[in-house]
Amino acid sequence: MRKYTVQVARALVYTGLTLAVATLLILGAGASPLQCAGVFIRGIFGSLNGFAEVLVKAAPLMLAGLGISIGFRSGFFNIGAEGQMYMGAIAATVVAMWPVQMPSWIHVTLAMAAAFLAGGLWAFIPGILKAKFGISEIINTLMLNYIAFDLTGILIRGVLQDSTDYLPQSPALGPELAGILAPTRLHAGFLLALLMVLAVWWLMEHTPTGFELQVVGSNKRAARCLGINVMKSIVIASCLGGGLAGIAGAGELLGIQHRLLEGLVGGSGYTAILVALLGRNNPWGVLAASIGFAALQVGANTMQRQMGIPAAIVSILTGFIVILLLCDALILKLIEKRKVEGAA
């Protein structure tokens, strides 16, 4: 019972503070908070399109977030989802541009498989460097993000460039992830993401490999004592995570943009890290957190269009919520203290 009240108080503190910050930001921009709240909610639930857009934006966050959560639980701190997403998109572009006659669904499947491989290989580099030589994956994954981004820039100005114009982008790609909710942009990539939630949950909770990964993540020495191959586990975790991020990038490519562009990923690889954290590295948590972040984006975009509220509010609130979460221990302590004082 006591625990329950603490949970409620904590939820209230989180929501209260977040809403307070949002209110201040809206007031600062010279708009009415109540009117904005209406616009925000209508932006998400007011139309089929808005609602579908939330799921569209959630898909890459979900996929990359799942990949990152596997890494976190296995002790592989992957902040390279951004780069792995670009590598996945590059590989998918190459396969999609391959001028061979085949049924579209086979072509798309091949492109997605290539994306998984490319993302996985990109993460394999820091994975093997950590497993074999103990080099910190944090710096390496970060460096590989920028290398992948610049590689994309080079390729779309070179071999992958659309030869019919001068813009730095690939030609429009034929194979695409099929739409699943006619007038909206929602595509099969979202279903794939849901499927992966299930798959990752199964892997981590119901297979020996998942068990081994978790033991390695919580205590390497214990893992060694149990005879688990720690090196192998780290490499597996890094490659799976990179592969999922690769699919996330390819989903954006084949489901939304249909061309390889420089802004294709645009920072969602970093947001996905926060999604994994907020989802407590649990697949279902990641599912919920990715939809939450996506809803925040869609609602805020509507506020920007209709009320002129700077869209920067999304980054502010995202960062703020995560910082609050990092201060969780402090918040709990304050709540407990309050209660003790109240009881006395």
Next chain:
Amino acid sequence: MEQIFTLAFLTSFLSAAVSTAIPLAYASMGEIYSEKAGILNIGLEANMLAGAFCSFAVAYTSGSLWMGLLGGIVGGLAVCMLHAFISVRLAQNQTICGIALNIFLLGISSYFLKILVSNNPAFPQVATFPKLAIPGLSAIPLIGEALFNQNILVYILYLLIGISHVLLKHTQWGNSLTAVGEHPRAADTVGIRVYRTQYLAAAINGMLGGMSGAYMVLAQLGVFTENMTAGRGYIALAVVIFGRREPIRAALAALLFGAAECMQFRMQALGIDLPAQFMNMLPYLITMIALLGSIGKQRDPESLGKPYIRDAR
């Protein structure tokens, strides 16, 4: 082609390279203190953005460049102390905190810029620190112009590099800092105040990060623009690794990376047919190669990124 490699070209190239390198050098020097004390702060971008925005806002409202610099230092300090509080006192994940701060500062600085701009018909601008030629030294051919005809913030940096080198390598305090980053429990046992040392290192990191951002506004551009650091905080992290956490080496690494950035704009003039992105990529590539080359030799501080919990067994 030969004509391009004239003294004039090289002089102006070096001058630009030094100027580009200064923010990297400031930020990476701060990070060296922090990492030596065991705190891996990925949020350099946040420190720099805070420094850039606060220096701009203060310089614009007060009309004084020096007040602006102070504002930048305080801004960087505030953000970095929040990171330190979360990583030292609350023992939370330092990398996540850094990323969250980066995203938060990106948002908050663009938000306030929008408000500042919307209240102004003209885009707000501030003056920049003038160049001060050091008599004699600035007349040295080739490097004189680049190194000794710069603004005051550059000379302050030279001074700080020297001080940091002595402080970190030749003083008791530098040794305690290293001890805290290597083995905080042992350091605690011999009477070093671990938390205080880490907070102090973070404070230095924040102030230098703030100066890095302030330099971009008050010496380079005279304006604040959205996301104006554009990933330089991450390059500064690479500088720290490539510079092996030594101030002088890091300054040279910053110069190298600065030169790579300046090269982008000059490659076409030199007739080199490579995409600009290739030069962009170079710092990250050589940092990874440097990490590879360090296998078995130099390594990270033993407790880098791991919170020290005093009461734990």
